[in-house]
Amino acid sequence: MAALPVPLNVHAQQQATLARPVDSVPAPFPVPNPTKSFWIDTPGANPLAKEGSQGPLTADADIAIIGSGISGVSAAYHLSHLLAESGNTSKPLKIVILEARDFCSGATGRNGGHLTAAAFEEFTAYSTSFGTDEAIRAIALEKRTVSEIVNLVKQTGNEATLDLIPGGRVNLLFTEPEVVQAKLDFEAAKAAGIDVSHVDFLTKEQVEKEYGASYPAFRTPGYNIWPLKLVTHLYNLGKTTGENSSTSSLHLHTNTPVTAIAAISDATSARRWNLITPRGPIAASYVLHATNAYASHLLPHLRGPSGIVPVRGQIIATRAAVSEQILTRSAFTGNEGFEYWFPRPLEPGQTNPLVILGGGREATKPTFELYVTDDSTVNSAVGDALRKFLPVVFPGKYEDNKEPEMEWSGIMGFTKTGDPFVGPIIDRANPESTAYAGQYISAGFTGHGMPRTFSCAEAVAQMMVADIQGKEWSIPEWLPRHHLTENRLGE
Numbered sequence: 001m002a003a004l005p006v007p008l009n010v011h012a013q014q015q016a017t018l019a020r021p022v023d024s025v026p027a028p029f030p031v032p033n034p035t036k037s038f039w040i041d042t043p044g045a046n047p048l049a050k051e052g053s054q055g056p057l058t059a060d061a062d063i064a065i066i067g068s069g070i071s072g073v074s075a076a077y078h079l080s081h082l083l084a085e086s087g088n089t090s091k092p093l094k095i096v097i098l099e100a101r102d103f104c105s106g107a108t109g110r111n112g113g114h115l116t117a118a119a120f121e122e123f124t125a126y127s128t129s130f131g132t133d134e135a136i137r138a139i140a141l142e143k144r145t146v147s148e149i150v151n152l153v154k155q156t157g158n159e160a161t162l163d164l165i166p167g168g169r170v171n172l173l174f175t176e177p178e179v180v181q182a183k184l185d186f187e188a189a190k191a192a193g194i195d196v197s198h199v200d201f202l203t204k205e206q207v208e209k210e211y212g213a214s215y216p217a218f219r220t221p222g223y224n225i226w227p228l229k230l231v232t233h234l235y236n237l238g239k240t241t242g243e244n245s246s247t248s249s250l251h252l253h254t255n256t257p258v259t260a261i262a263a264i265s266d267a268t269s270a271r272r273w274n275l276i277t278p279r280g281p282i283a284a285s286y287v288l289h290a291t292n293a294y295a296s297h298l299l300p301h302l303r304g305p306s307g308i309v310p311v312r313g314q315i316i317a318t319r320a321a322v323s324e325q326i327l328t329r330s331a332f333t334g335n336e337g338f339e340y341w342f343p344r345p346l347e348p349g350q351t352n353p354l355v356i357l358g359g360g361r362e363a364t365k366p367t368f369e370l371y372v373t374d375d376s377t378v379n380s381a382v383g384d385a386l387r388k389f390l391p392v393v394f395p396g397k398y399e400d401n402k403e404p405e406m407e408w409s410g411i412m413g414f415t416k417t418g419d420p421f422v423g424p425i426i427d428r429a430n431p432e433s434t435a436y437a438g439q440y441i442s443a444g445f446t447g448h449g450m451p452r453t454f455s456c457a458e459a460v461a462q463m464m465v466a467d468i469q470g471k472e473w474s475i476p477e478w479l480p481r482h483h484l485t486e487n488r489l490g491e
């Protein structure tokens with residue numbers, strides 16, 4: 001068997017590099033002219049691309065959300081639903097989403113499309129760092145999120161339009177240490193009471209027979225989806241819910257970067273913050289930073305390893321050399337999660353599936369594309385590793401030296417622990433101060449946002465609605481306490 005074209009067992013090295021103190025600068029804005037992604041640049045896929053980029057600006061809002069990825073739009077969706085359910089606003093609350101580039105053109109529009117909850121992965125590491133209860137919650141958050149999204153898509157009858165595929169996911173274990181770690185995590189999760197009955201461990205021979213790759217593996221339930229189409233659907237549902245209940249109105253301004261946030265000092269003003277944009281200011285009472293990799297641009301205290309580190313990921317869309325029947329509809333991941341791939345459903349006239357494959361960053365070790373913020377280019381070393389990967393893993397199922405049909409990059413927001421920051425913005429130097437009153441964040445999903453963002457946005461939307469209505473917010477059982485900004489001040 002040919003050697004894999006990527007270094008193996010280097011996750012710990014990446015984590016050490018990530019945690020290393022650096023004198024980093026805040027993240028820049030998203031660059032103009034990002035690489036073209038399959039999800040965004042397939043004709044007709046992004047009807048909201050330029051929505052609200054011209055014409056009058058919504059200059060006054062109750063809630064301003066910065067970022068139109070899955071976090072920002074999920075927050076708008078949940079805000080609309082929470083306000084409709086409570087129904088007690090004297091007039092509809094105005095919610096505005098501000099996006100620096102086209103709609104959903106950040107990580108969400110450029111990702112791998114996997115919507116899969118962790119079943120037991122990293123259970124021991126998480127328990128060691130934060131305790132067993134938190135490790136149980138980390139798994140609960142992901143299972144809940146995937147099930148909420150899947151139910152929502154099914155209830156609205158959109159499985160086909162959003163390409164929701166329940167293909168499961170096979171996690172290939174390339175090395176013996178990975179096999180040992182997977183079994184440790186599985187047993188620890190099981191002993192803690194997590195339901196792992198849906199997990200199958202497969203021998204090398206079973207994987208060879210079913211999928212044509214000669215490595216042991218474990219298989220879990222999982223989905224893939226067209227992320228941009230899901231986010232567009234969430235936006236439309238949120239807007240309609242607010243309008244039908246007359247409790248909120250949702251507005252979107254793409255190509256409208258927020259360059260600064262200034263406190264409104266006029267005591268007679270009903271609003272607290274002025275969001276500065278090249279098109280004029282927007283006054284708002286509440287602000288949500290859903291800016292993920294770019295969060296530290298507006299919140300410089302979140303720069304560097306104690307905050308959110310931008311990391312560039314890369315994807316190719318490559319045509320398999322065999323049919324869907326031979327390839328199966330399963331998604332895969334391997335090499336400690338560095339690589340991930342799945343076959344797209346066939347379009348009319350196609351015989352062999354287009355496979356979306358991400359990863360290859362470890363080919364750049366020791367830098368791993370950390371602190372790289374330019375998604376208008378790709379890394380040729382990463383691209384080279386990606387081109388060679390599938391023909392080696394699945395001999396005979398992919399042509400050697402075949403050029404991908406598309407290749408793109410996107411910027412992820414990594415945190416040291418892998419956990420996002422969720423909750424009110426707190427001045428780390430003076431946690432009691434009200435310097436950021438009304439500002440919240442849900443960001444830092446560390447390349448694993450599809451099974452977490454929707455629920456984290458719900459938690460932050462609940463916090464804002466509770467504050468607006470003068471009520472206490474109670475933390476949902478499924479949210480790891482370590483995600484909360486108030487528990488992250490020492491990082």
Ligand SMILES: Cc1cc2nc3c(=O)[nH]c(=O)nc-3n(C[C@H](O)[C@H](O)[C@H](O)COP(=O)(O)OP(=O)(O)OC[C@H]3O[C@@H](n4cnc5c(N)ncnc54)[C@H](O)[C@@H]3O)c2cc1C
Pocket residue numbers: 029030066067068069070071072098099100101103104105106107108109110111112113114115116256257258259290291292293294295297298312313314315340358409410411412442443444445446447448449450451453
């Ligand atoms: C290559 C790649 C592959 C991935 N694969 C997967 C996967 O298969 N499964 C999975 O679960 N996760 C995956 N992820 C991670 C996942 O995509 C993210 O965790 C998730 O999309 C984060 O969503 P978000 O809304 O928080 O951030 P984003 O989608 O990045 O949205 C943030 C938005 O904020 C905007 N913005 C930033 N600053 C400003 C400003 N000042 N003013 C206005 N707008 C601003 C940005 O333009 C952007 O649109 C991948 C990510 C990448 C990049």
